Amino acid sequence: MKIITIIKQVPDAEARLHPAEEGIDLDGVTFVIDGMDEYGVEEALRLREQGFDAEIIAVALGPQRYEEAIRTALALGADRAIHIETDTVLDPITQAKVLSNLVSEEEAELVFVGGKQADWDSAALGPALAEALGWPHSDWTTKLDIGAGTLTVTHDTDEGQEDLSLPLPAVITTQQGLNEPRYPTLPNIMKAKRKELKKLPLDQWGGVQAKTAVVGEAIQVRERLNRVIEGDPVEAARELVRLLREEAKVL
Amino acid sequence: MVRHVREFAQAEIAPLAPQLDRKPSFPWKTLKMMGELGLLGILTPEAYGGAGLDMLSYVVLLEEISAADASHGTIMSVTNGLPQQLLLKYGSEAQRQRYLPKLASGEWVGSFCLSEPHCGSDAAAMTTRAKKVDGGYLLSGTKAWITSGGEAQLYLVLAKTEPSAGARGVSCFAVEKTEGMVFGKPEEKLGQHAAVTTTLTFDRCFVPEENLVGSEGQGFSMAMASLDSGRIGIAALAVGIARAAFEAARDYAGEREAFGRPIREFQGISFKLADMVTKLEAARLLTHRAAWQQDRARRVTREASMAKLFASEAAAEITHHAVQIFGGYGYSKDYPVERYFRDARVTEIYEGTSEIQRVVIGRQIFKERVR
Amino acid sequence: MIVVVAEHAGGKLRKSTLELVTVARRLASGLKSEITGLVMGSDVSPVADELARFVPKVVVAQDPELAEMRAEPLTTVITGLCKQVEARAVLVAASRSGLSYSPRVALRLDAPLLEDVTSVEVEGDQLVATRFSYLSRVTETVRALTWPVVMSVKPNLFPVAQAGTPGLAEQMRPSWGESDLRVQVGEKQTGQGGRVALEEADVVVAGGRGLGSAEGFAALVEPLADQLSAGVASTRAVVDAGWRTYAEQVGQTGKTVAPKLYLALGVSGAVQHLSGMNRSTIVAAINKDADAPIFKVADYGIVGDVHAVVPALRAALKELE
Numbered sequence: 024m025k026i027i028t029i030i031k032q033v034p035d036a037e038a039r040l041h042p043a044e045e046g047i048d049l050d051g052v053t054f055v056i057d058g059m060d061e062y063g064v065e066e067a068l069r070l071r072e073q074g075f076d077a078e079i080i081a082v083a084l085g086p087q088r089y090e091e092a093i094r095t096a097l098a099l100g101a102d103r104a105i106h107i108e109t110d111t112v113l114d115p116i117t118q119a120k121v122l123s124n125l126v127s128e129e130e131a132e133l134v135f136v137g138g139k140q141a142d143w144d145s146a147a148l149g150p151a152l153a154e155a156l157g158w159p160h161s162d163w164t165t166k167l168d169i170g171a172g173t174l175t176v177t178h179d180t181d182e183g184q185e186d187l188s189l190p191l192p193a194v195i196t197t198q199q200g201l202n203e204p205r206y207p208t209l210p211n212i213m214k215a216k217r218k219e220l221k222k223l224p225l226d227q228w229g230g231v232q233a234k235t236a237v238v239g240e241a242i243q244v245r246e247r248l249n250r251v252i253e254g255d256p257v258e259a260a261r262e263l264v265r266l267l268r269e270e271a272k273v274l
Numbered sequence: 275m276v277r278h279v280r281e282f283a284q285a286e287i288a289p290l291a292p293q294l295d296r297k298p299s300f301p302w303k304t305l306k307m308m309g310e311l312g313l314l315g316i317l318t319p320e321a322y323g324g325a326g327l328d329m330l331s332y333v334v335l336l337e338e339i340s341a342a343d344a345s346h347g348t349i350m351s352v353t354n355g356l357p358q359q360l361l362l363k364y365g366s367e368a369q370r371q372r373y374l375p376k377l378a379s380g381e382w383v384g385s386f387c388l389s390e391p392h393c394g395s396d397a398a399a400m401t402t403r404a405k406k407v408d409g410g411y412l413l414s415g416t417k418a419w420i421t422s423g424g425e426a427q428l429y430l431v432l433a434k435t436e437p438s439a440g441a442r443g444v445s446c447f448a449v450e451k452t453e454g455m456v457f458g459k460p461e462e463k464l465g466q467h468a469a470v471t472t473t474l475t476f477d478r479c480f481v482p483e484e485n486l487v488g489s490e491g492q493g494f495s496m497a498m499a500s501l502d503s504g505r506i507g508i509a510a511l512a513v514g515i516a517r518a519a520f521e522a523a524r525d526y527a528g529e530r531e532a533f534g535r536p537i538r539e540f541q542g543i544s545f546k547l548a549d550m551v552t553k554l555e556a557a558r559l560l561t562h563r564a565a566w567q568q569d570r571a572r573r574v575t576r577e578a579s580m581a582k583l584f585a586s587e588a589a590a591e592i593t594h595h596a597v598q599i600f601g602g603y604g605y606s607k608d609y610p611v612e613r614y615f616r617d618a619r620v621t622e623i624y625e626g627t628s629e630i631q632r633v634v635i636g637r638q639i640f641k642e643r644v645r
Numbered sequence: 646m647i648v649v650v651a652e653h654a655g656g657k658l659r660k661s662t663l664e665l666v667t668v669a670r671r672l673a674s675g676l677k678s679e680i681t682g683l684v685m686g687s688d689v690s691p692v693a694d695e696l697a698r699f700v701p702k703v704v705v706a707q708d709p710e711l712a713e714m715r716a717e718p719l720t721t722v723i724t725g726l727c728k729q730v731e732a733r734a735v736l737v738a739a740s741r742s743g744l745s746y747s748p749r750v751a752l753r754l755d756a757p758l759l760e761d762v763t764s765v766e767v768e769g770d771q772l773v774a775t776r777f778s779y780l781s782r783v784t785e786t787v788r789a790l791t792w793p794v795v796m797s798v799k800p801n802l803f804p805v806a807q808a809g810t811p812g813l814a815e816q817m818r819p820s821w822g823e824s825d826l827r828v829q830v831g832e833k834q835t836g837q838g839g840r841v842a843l844e845e846a847d848v849v850v851a852g853g854r855g856l857g858s859a860e861g862f863a864a865l866v867e868p869l870a871d872q873l874s875a876g877v878a879s880t881r882a883v884v885d886a887g888w889r890t891y892a893e894q895v896g897q898t899g900k901t902v903a904p905k906l907y908l909a910l911g912v913s914g915a916v917q918h919l920s921g922m923n924r925s926t927i928v929a930a931i932n933k934d935a936d937a938p939i940f941k942v943a944d945y946g947i948v949g950d951v952h953a954v955v956p957a958l959r960a961a962l963k964e965l966e
Contacts (some may be wrong), residue, residue, distance in 0.1 A: 036897060036917050040782055041711050047783055058898070098278065116751050116758050141897065144778045150716060151748035162745045165891070175831075180714065181741045181842065183892050186831030199881070199898035202889050206282045209312030209325035209335075214276045234757035238773070239786035247928065248944040251935075254822065255697070255877045259947045260957035263929060264965060266945055271927045273848070273906040274873075274965070 024076065025131040027103065028063040028120065029148065030083040031236070032056060032092035033141040046240035054090035057142075061099070061204040062197035063135025068100045069202060070169060077133075078102050080123060084118055086110050097215035098207035104128075109225040114235040115143070119151035124228040126156060132192040133174075138163050149196030160194040161187050165201050184251065279335050282311065283342035291343040295613050298460070298467035300425040300490055301346060309380015313339065314350060318358050323375035329503065329565040334508035337558070340514025341521075344617035345468035347514055351507040352421045353377060356500060357384030357430045358445065364488035364496055369448055385426035387417035387474055388497055390557075398441035398494060402476065404433035410483045411435070411447065413454075413476035419624070423472030424457040431476075432493045444493035447481050454479030465616030502578040503568060504625045509561040509581035512589035512621040518555065519596035519614040520550045526600055526609075542597060550592045557585035576638035583631035586621035593618045646730040647673060649700060650723060650737045651684045653692045660845050661738035661798075666699045666806035668765060668798055669736055675732050675767030682812075685713035685722055693814045694715040708819050713830040716746040722819050724753045732793050734772065739797035740844065745756055747797045757766055759796040773795070780920035792951055800844050822834035843893065846876030849904045851895060853880040855911020855932055855951055865955045866910060869895070878902065880918050896921035898904040911951045914939030931955070 035053040036041065042048065067079045081096035081104040083089045093104045105125065113121070126134055134156075136149035146162065153160035163179035175188045179198060207215070225231055252259045252266070268274040287304050294301060308314050316332045318324025332354065339345030346440070358377050361370055376382040393399040402415025413433055420429070429449045436443030458473035488496055524547055526540035537543045564577035593615040597604035604611045622628045647669045652659040682700040686707065693705040693854045706722045723746070727735055736749060737743040739761040751758035759765065763784070772789045772794065796904040843849065850873065852866040862883065870877045879889040881896055895902055899918040902936045907925035912918065914930070914937055922928070924941055930943040931954045940946045949953055 034779065036780060036920070038483055047779070048851070054400060075914065095278070100774050113648075114757065114907060115760075116748065116756075119748070119752060139898075141780055142778065144776070144901075145760055146744045146783065147748035147751075147758055149748075150745055151752045151758075154720070154749040154752040157824060160718075160745075160822075161828075163710035163741060179741060179892065180833075181844075183833065183890075185833040186828045188831060190827050199894075206307075207278050208310065209275065209279075209316065209327060210320060213325075213327070214698065234751075234790055235759065236788045236790060238788050240778070241784050242782060245942075247942055249940065249946070250944065251686065251940070251946045251948060256947075256949055256953040256957040257960075259949060260954055261961045263945055263947060264960075264961040267906065267927070271906070271944065273927050274962075 024078075025129055026067045026070065026077045026133045026135070027080050027082050027129065027131040028060065028067050028096065028135040029137070029152075030056060030060050030064075030081050030089070030092050030096050031137060031140055031142070032083070032085065032089045036141065039140060040090065042242050046237075047242060054088060054091065056095045057137050059137030059139060059141065059197055060092075060096070060135075061217075062199070062201045063195070064096050064099050064101060064248040065202045065204040066167060066197065067133075067135060068205075075169060080105060080129060080131065082122065083107070084109070084113070084122060084225075086191055088199065093220060094215050095171035097218045097220070099205065102218070104220045105223060106220060107223045107225055107227065111225060111231070111233070112237065113231065113233050115147035116147050116151050117231060117233050119148055121225065121228065121231055122152055125223070126152070126162065127219060135195045136194060136196045138196045138198040146196070149194050153194035156192070156194070157190050158194055159189040160196065161189060162196040163198040164195050165198050167195060167201065200264055226262045227245060275331065276334055276338060279311070279313070279338045280306075280423065283338045284399020287339065287346055287363065288343040291613065292338065292607075292610065294343065294345060294606070295465075298470070300470050301349075301424070301468050302425075304346065305349065305383060306380050308339070308346070308350065309378070312378075314353055314380040314383075315358060315374070316354055317469035318374050318378045319554045320361065322362075322370055322378060324358070324378040328569045329506065330562060330569055333506060333561050333565045336507060336510040337514040341509040341518040343468070344417055344511065344515050344614075345466045347511040348466055349383065349422055351504070351511055352386060353384040354424070355504050355507045356386035357428055357448075359500055359503060360496060362485060363499075364446070364492070364527060365448070366484070368423040369487065373448060377428065380494050381421050382427040383425060384428045384430070385420055385422045387420055387429050387431040389417065391416060391418045391421045391473065394409050398423065398444070399417055400432065400434060400444065402431070402433040403437060404435045404481070406435065407480070411448065411481045411486070413449070413479045413481055415476055417583055419461075420457075420472050420474045421469055423460075423470060425470055427451050429455075429474070430487065432497055435490045439491065439595075441494040442491050444497075445490045446487040446493035446496055447541065448485045448487050449479070449481055465613065466570055466620060501626065502574050505578040505582040505631070506561060506564045506574070508570065508621055508625045509557065509564070509585035512582075512585040512618060513554065513558045513561055515614050515618045515621070516585070516589040516592040519593040519611055520547070520619070522609070522614070523547065523596040523599040525548065537599075546595050546599060550595050553588040553592060557581070557588040560584050576635055576642060579626070579631040579634040579638070582625065583628055583635065586618070587628060589618040589621055646732045647676065647678045647680045648727055648730065648732045648735045649680060649682045650735065650743075651682055651692065651696050651741060652738050652743070653684070653686065653689065656691050658692055658695050659738065660805060661740060661800040662696070663699065663805040664800065664803040665736045665798055667803045669700070670806065672734060672765065672767060672772075675917060678733055681730055683723065683726055685711045697812040697814050698808040699806050699812075701810065703812055703814040704817050705814055706817045706819050710821060710826055711819070714742045715828050715830065716742075716749055717828065718821065718825045719746045720753060721825050722817070722823065723750050725819070726817065727754060727793065733951040734793060735795045737795070737797045739799050743797050747795055751795040754793060754795065756793050756795050757791055759787055759789055761797055763798050763802055765796065765798075765801050777924065778781060780917075781901060781923055782920065785878070799903070800836065831859060833872070840870065841874060841876050843876040843878060843895070843900055843902055846902070846904050848873045848875035848906045848908070849878050849895075849902055849922070849925070850875045851878035851880065851907045851912055852883060852889075852910050853884045853912030854886070855913065856883075857911075857952075859886075861952070862888050865951055869908075869910075869955060869959055872959060873908075875908070876902070876904070880912055880915070909939050909943070910941050910955060913937045914942065917944075920965070
C-alpha cells in the first residue's frame with residue numbers, strides 16, 4: 024500500500040515577521056517543515072514499523088524552497104518524494120484538486136495532511152482533498168489504528184473527542200497528540216540526499232485556476248497597555264478588578 | 275544536518291542544562307537519544323554502527339550539543355574522540371566488533387584513563403602498572419580526572435607493562451567495568467557538573483590478553499596521536515559554549531532597557547558584542563580548518579593546538595563579557611550566562627592546558643619552519 | 646440567496662449561529678439576496694423554530710443519519726440546498742465541525758472558500774474578507790474570485806443578531822448516496838465539564854506551568870473560572886505534563902480564542918501559546934517572573950505568586966458581587 028504525506032514548509036514559529044511594501048517580508052526568515060506535517064510522516068513510519076507493508080511518499084506543492092522540508096521528510100524515513108514546484112500561490116481548494124490528480128495517479132490509499140497549516144492558519148486542505156478524491160476523512164486525529172480495509176481513529180470535536188471508523192482509502196488530518204515525531208538520525212540525513220525527488224510542473228494535469236486571491240497582508244500588532252500593577256497581593260488583586268471593570272469594562 | 279541537530283539539542287538538551295548544573299546526575303536519557311541519532315558514533319564507520327561522517331561534520335555537531343549543554347559536549351567528545359578512535363585505528367577486528375557498535379549507539383559510554391593524581395600533561399611519568407600473568411594482565415594503580423567515571427562501561431586505560439622503559443613501556447587496554455575497579459566520589463567542580471569526573475583505582479584488576487589494544491609498548495604513541503583530534507574537539511566545545519553566551523548576551527542587549535533605550539544602542543555594549551562575535555567566528559574558523567585538514571589526512575598538530583588554545587581562551591573571554599552585559603543578572607543563577615562562564619573555564623585546562631598548547635605550537639614553529 | 650448553516654447543541658442554537666445571522670444580514674443588501682437558514686439533525690424542530698425568529702425562511706433537514714456530525718452527509722444536504730436555491734453565499738461557523746465540512750462544500754460547489762473570516766464585505770461584484778494567518782500574527786485580505794462563495798466565520802467576533810420578523814420553516818427530505826454514510830461514529834468523550842465552550846466564552850481563564858501541579862491548576866483556575874462564568878484554557882506544557890486534557894489547550898496546536906478578557910495565570914507566554922490568544926480584547930497576566938513574555942502582550946499584569954494573588958483576586962471579585 025502507498026501512503027502519501029503532504030508536506031508544507033512554513034516560517035519557524037519563533038521567526039519575526041516584518042512588514043514589506045506589499046504584504047509581509049519573508050526574507051531572512053527561517054523556514055521549517057510544518058510541525059503538523061511531521062505528525063503525518065511519523066504516523067506513516069509507525070504504521071510501517073508495526074509491520075504494515077507500505078511505501079511512504081512525501082508530496083509537496085509549493086516554491087523551490089520547499090525542497091528543504093521535503094528532504095526533512097526523506098531524512099525522517101519517507102521513501103521518495105514528489106514536488107509540484109510552483110511560485111503560484113494557490114488556495115487550499117485549488118491545491119486539493121491538483122493534489123488529488125497526483126494521489127490518484129500514484130494509487131495511494133492513505134493520505135496524511137497537517138491539521139492546520141502554520142502559514143495560512145488553514146485547516147481546509149485535508150477535507151477538500153478527501154472530497155476531491157471522493158474519500159472519507161478524519162480531521163484533528165489524535166489516534167489511529169489500521170485494520171483490514173478500515174481505519175479506527177479518535178479525533179477532536181467541538182465538544183471533546185469521538186471515535187470514528189472509516190473505510191480505506193481515506194485522508195487523515197493530523198493533530199498534536201497523534202504521536203511524538205522522531206528526530207532524523209545522522210545516517211538517514213545523509214541517505215536522504217540520495218533518495219528520489221521527482222519534480223512535476225503545476226500544469227501536469229491541465230490548467231489551474233485559483234479560486235481566491237490574497238490582496239493584502241498586514242502584520243497585526245495589537246497595542247497593549249503593558250501596565251504592571253504594584254502592591255501586595257490583596258491590593259494588586261483589588262486594583263486589577265477595578266481596572267478590568269472601570270477602565271477595560273470587561274467585567 | 276546542523277539544523278536538525280540544533281533543533282534536537284535546543285529542544286531536548288538545553289532545557290535540562292540548569293537542572294543538571296544544580297543537581298548533577300549523569301544524563302543517560304538524553305545520551306541514549308543522542309546515540310539513536312548517531313551523535314555518539316559520528317566518526318565511526320556505518321559498518322560498526324556509526325554515522326561514518328568526517329571530522330568537519332563532527333566539530334560542527336559538537337558545537338551544537340555544547341551550545342545546549344557543555345557537560346553533554348564533554349561526554350560526547352570523550353566517547354566519540356578517544357575510545358572509538360583508538361579502537362578504530364589500533365584495535366583488533368574482534369575488539370572493534372565487540373565495542374564499537376555498543377559505543378556508537380550510546381548503549382555504552384566510553385571513557386579514557388591517561389592522567390594520574392600526580393601527572394597530567396606529563397603522561398610518561400605514570401605509575402599505573404600492568405603485570406603480565408597467565409592469559410592476561412593485572413592492573414594496579416590510580417587514574418584521575420576520568421570523565422564519565424563509574425557511568426561509562428568501557429575504559430581505555432594506559433598502564434606501564436615495562437616500568438623501566440619510560441614512555442615506551444606504556445600499553446593500552448580496553449577495560450570493561452568490573453568489580454576490581456574502585457571509583458572515587460565525583461569531583462566537585464567549578465562547572466560541567468553532569469559530566470561526572472572521578473578517580474579510578476585498580477587493585478590487581480584482571481584484564482584478558484585479548485583486551486590489549488595495539489601491541490605492548492605502543493600505548494603512549496597511540497595516546498599522543500589521538501591528542502590532535504581530541505584538541506580539535508575541545509576547540510569545538512569551547513566554540514559551542516561561547517556561541518551560547520554570545521547569543522544570550524545579544525538577545526538580552528536587545529531587550530534590556532536603560533535610560534529609555536535598549537542597552538545594545540550604547541556603544542559600550544555594542545563594541546563588546548562586536549569583539550565577542552569576531553573572536554567567536556575566528557575561533558570557529560581555526561577549528562574548522564584544523565578539522566578540514568585532518569579530513570585530508572594532513573598532520574594537524576600545530577593547527578589543533580592553535581584551535582584549542584584560541585577557542586578556549588576566546589570562550590573564557592566571551593563568557594566573561596556575557597556576564598558583564600547581563601550586569602547583576604549575569605551573576606545570578608536565574609540566567610544561564612554564569613553557567614557558561616564556569617563551564618568554559620575548563621576548556622583552557624583539559625586535553626592539555628593552554629601552556630602545553632603554547633609549548634606544542636612553539637615547537638612546531640621550528641619543526642615545520644612556519645613563516 | 647444566502648444560506649446560513651445553523652449549529653446547535655442540546656436542542657438550542659449555538660451563539661455562533663446568531664453571529665452568522667448578523668453577517669448574513671450585512672451581506673444581504675449588498676448581494677440583494679434573501680436569507681435562508683438551514684437546520685440539520687435528527688430531532689431539530691425546536692431549533693428550527695428558534696432560528697425562524699431570526700431569518701425569513703428556515704429549511705429543516707431532519708433525518709436519523711444526521712444525528713451525528715459527519716462531514717459527508719452534511720455536505721450532501723448543504724450542497725443540495727445551495728443548488729436548489731441558487732445560493733450566492735453559504736455561511737458556516739468556523740468551529741471544528743464547520744472547518745471540517747465547509748471545504749467539502751466548497752469543492753463540491755466548485756466554489757471559493759473564505760476560511761475562518763473575521764470580517765467580510767461586498768466590494769464591486771466580489772466578496773472580500775479578512776482572516777488571520779501566520780499563527781494569527783498577520784491579517785490577510787482575501788478576495789473570492791467566483792460565485793457562489795463558501796465562508797466559515799470565526800466565532801465570538803460578530804455581535805449576536807436580534808430577532809426579526811418571524812419566518813417560516815419548511816421540511817426537506819435528504820436522500821443519501823452510497824458514500825455519504827460510510828463513516829461510523831463510535832464513542833464520545835466530552836471535555837469542559839459543563840463549562841462554557843472555550844471558543845465562545847467571553848472570559849477565558851488560562852493556566853500554565855507556573856501553577857506548579859495538576860492540583861494547583863484545579864485549585865486555582867477552576868474556581869476562578871466558575872466565579873467568572875469563564876472557559877478554562879491550558880498551555881501546551883500543562884497538557885504535555887498530563888495535568889489537563891487536550892480539549893483545553895490554546896495555541897498553535899490547540900484552539901484559537903479571542904475572548905473579551907483573557908486571564909493568564911502562571912503562563913510564561915511562549916510564542917506558540919500567544920498565537921492562540923493574541924486576538925483577545927483584554928489580556929491580564931499574573932506571573933512571578935517579571936520577564937515572562939506574557940507581560941509583553943498583557944494589558945494588565947501583576948508580578949507575583951499565583952498562589953497568593955488568585956485567592957486575593959477571588960475575594961476582590963466577591964466584594965463586587
